[in-house]
Amino acid sequence: MKKIAVLIIIIAFALMSAYGQNDSAPIEPKxxxxxxxxxxxxxxxxxxxxxxxxxxxxxxxxxxxxxxxxxxxxxxxxxxxxxxxxxxxxxxxxxxxxxxxxxxxxxxxxxxxxxxxxxxxxxTKGAWFDIKLINSFVAAIFFISLIMYLVSRARKGGSLFVRKIPGLEEIDNAVGRATEMGKPVFYIPGLSTIRDVATIASLNILRSVGQKVAHYATPLKVLNRDPVVLGVAQEVVHEAYLSAGRPDLYNEDDVYFAAGSQFAFASVAQGAMVREKPGAVFLLGMFWAESLILAETANSVGAIQIAGTDATAQIPFFIASCDYTLIGEELYAASAYLSRAPKLLGTLKAQDYFKAVLLAVTILALITNLIGIDFIIDYILK
Amino acid sequence: MKRQYPMILTFVFGLIGFILRFSPILNEKYLNDLLSWTMAIAAFAVVIAVISLVKHHAEKIRRKHKDMIYSFVTFIGLIVMALVGILGHYMPGSIWKSIFDNLYKYVRTPLDATMFSLLAFYISSAAYRAFRARTWHATALLISGFIVMIGRVAFGPLMIFADITNWIMLIPTTAVMRAIMIGVGLGITATSIKIILGIETSYLGGGEK
The missing domain is CATH 2.60.40.10 (Immunoglobulins)
Structure with missing residues (x-):
């Protein structure tokens, strides 16, 4: 009986305790x-x-x-x-x-x-200037100023040395060789669109090639993949023939749209090369996987090939299979190199000087990092 | 004026592009509009491309060129794919849609793959010429190429080649690639500035003025 009384008391306390908990202040979600x-x-x-x-x-x-x-x-x-x-x-x-x-x-x-x-x-608020890009902005302004200064210096007649670029030196020989063999010259301004600066650089070279081809009265075939590039290439070649004094030789149909798809284009270009056996092939601009197909086909038909691209993955293929290759920035230097116009040579020198500045900053960062001063390298890597 | 209008337009839009790059708020507001214009221009240019293609091949057929068979193949491909594609687009449940899909899947894709697979043979022939050890450059290329090829499939005691391969790819190759990329970057910037400021006008055709 005593045990039962104790049990009842424990249960009563337990119930009261539980009731007390429910009765406490409610939880406040925060x-x-x-x-x-x-x-x-x-x-x-x-x-x-x-x-x-x-x-x-x-x-x-x-x-x-x-x-x-x-x-x-x-x-x-x-x-x-x-x-x-x-x-x-x-x-x-x-x-x-x-x-x-x-x-x-x-x-x-x-x-x-x-x-x-x-x-x-x-x-939400928009920023008028992205402060994170201050480095790029300062560098761009410095680069533009350098270009303007060197262009004005070149215009005043200051001498500017430009090293020899074999690929560009050989353009005359390549066109001459095709003329002697009585074969056409093929020009492919890459497969990219006009928004790619490499394509614009290629079209600049096309003007020089067009003038030389017109001078020798050699047929020129320009194969295009992009419709906008086609329109510009037609205009460039037409103007080149005009400036060479041979507008009668220009045939709009020689600057044509080959295909829009990458490998269809490669197939058309390959077929045209095999059938027409060009004496010289220019592959200048932006290329992807088709670069080797085009270069090797041109090689197999015995054409002299001058290639150039800024696509680092394709440069080894061109070096392996072409006679002359413009590596990276040489493609962009071509216009100035070929025309020898002082204002264009001025921009080439600006590139060189800016590269020297970058090199100096890199070496400075390296040296200061080695002696335990990290702020320059940290700022560059930031 | 024929050259001045394009140059003025190039300067104005080049400057707009430069400003948009550095101003997030203007970029947010106007970049999509500019891209839409580009797409609209590209859409018009497709007509120029089709006219050029048709003219080129029609001329070959008209002159009874010895290779005119390829021009016929081009016309058949152009007309059949365009017709079937348009019919398939407007009648999605019809036979035209499945014909278009099949032509794409079983004709165009294998043709693309065939062209791509030719690369394997061309790589061999290009490598053969490049690896002929006639100069010290070619010899260096031959040795490093040999090490990388072995290193990529190395096992057992040959694993030393894998380590050397990693070093070649990581140190000298990356250094050279970066050097080229810096040059390319500056080249692109300089060319863009030249075009925007009207220093470079070769792309407009004609001689330097």
Missing amino acids: CKLEVEDVKNDGGTKAEVYITPQNNPEEVDEYNLKIFSEFEGQKRKLKDIKIINNQKRIRIPVNTDNVNTNVIAEVYVQQEGQSVKINSASVK
Whole structure:
């Protein structure tokens, strides 16, 4: 009987204790919410940070809703369940417009109802100048100033030495050889679009080749892959024939669209080379995997080949299979080299001087790094 | 004026491109518009390309050129793919769609793959010529090429070649590639500046003025 009484008392205490717990103050769901505008952007990005401040036993998940508000129109961008692991979570937000109000709201489930516990907002702002690009901006202004100075110096008659580039020296010989053999000259200005600077550099060389070809009255075939490049190439060749005093030799059909697809183009160019057996082939511009197909086919028909590209992956193929290769920047130097126009030679010298400046900065950074001063190399690598 | 208008347009749009690069807010607002213009121009240029292609091959057929058979093949390919493609696009559930898919999958793709596979043979012939040890450059190329080839498939005691290969690819090759890339970067920048400022006008045709 005594034991039963003790048991009843224990159960009674246990029940009272449980009742007491339920009766204590309700849990208050809390979280830290931050909404920040992304600096140095176009004014459409923001970041939302949420940090849960309850134990996972108290609140297991939060519901984060992100809205954008622009010109009175509110639109839901995100609705995310955040599992409470008590860590700060970052959510990037992209809006459609500049100066948009980004609103974040956090909800939790309480007694079957979604209750808002926190909210924050920020207005996205665009930067007029990206401060992270200050290095590039200063370098660009310095480079432009250097070009302007050297161009004006060259115009005044200052002598500028330019080293010999064998690939460009051989253009005359290649055209001459094709003329002697009574064979056409093939020119491919790469497979890229006009937006590629290598294509523009190639079209600049095409002008010189066109003038030489017109001078010798040798047929010139220009195969194109891009329709816009085709139009420009036709105009360049036409003007080159005009300036050489042989507009009668220009045939618009010789500068033609071969194919739009990469390997279809390679197939057309390969077939044309095998059938027409050109005396000289110029492969100048941007090339991809088809570079070796074109170069090897030209080699197999006995043509003298002058190639040039800035695609580092294709340079070894051209070196292996072509007679002369313009490596990287030589392609861009070609126009100045061939025309010998002082103002163009001035830009070539500017490139050389700027390269010397870069080299000096690199060596300085290396030396200071070796003696334990890291700020220069850190700034460069930043 | 024929050259001045393009030069003025080049300067204005070149300057806009430069400003957009450094100004995020303007980039956000106007870059898509500029890209849309480029796409619109490219779409018009396709007509020029088709006219050029048709003229080139029609001329061959008209002159009864000995290789005119290829021009017939081009016309058949052009017309059949365009027709079947258009019919298939507007009648997605029809036989035309499956004919187009089959032509693409079982004719065009294998033809592309065939052209690509030719590279294997061309690499061999180019390597043969490049590796003939006639100069010290070619000898250096031959030795490093041999080491890299062995290193790529090395096993057991040959693993030393794998280590040497890694060194060749990581140190001298990367150094040379970076040197070329710096030159290319400056070349691209200088060419762009020359074009924007009207120093370089060769791409407009004619001589230097």
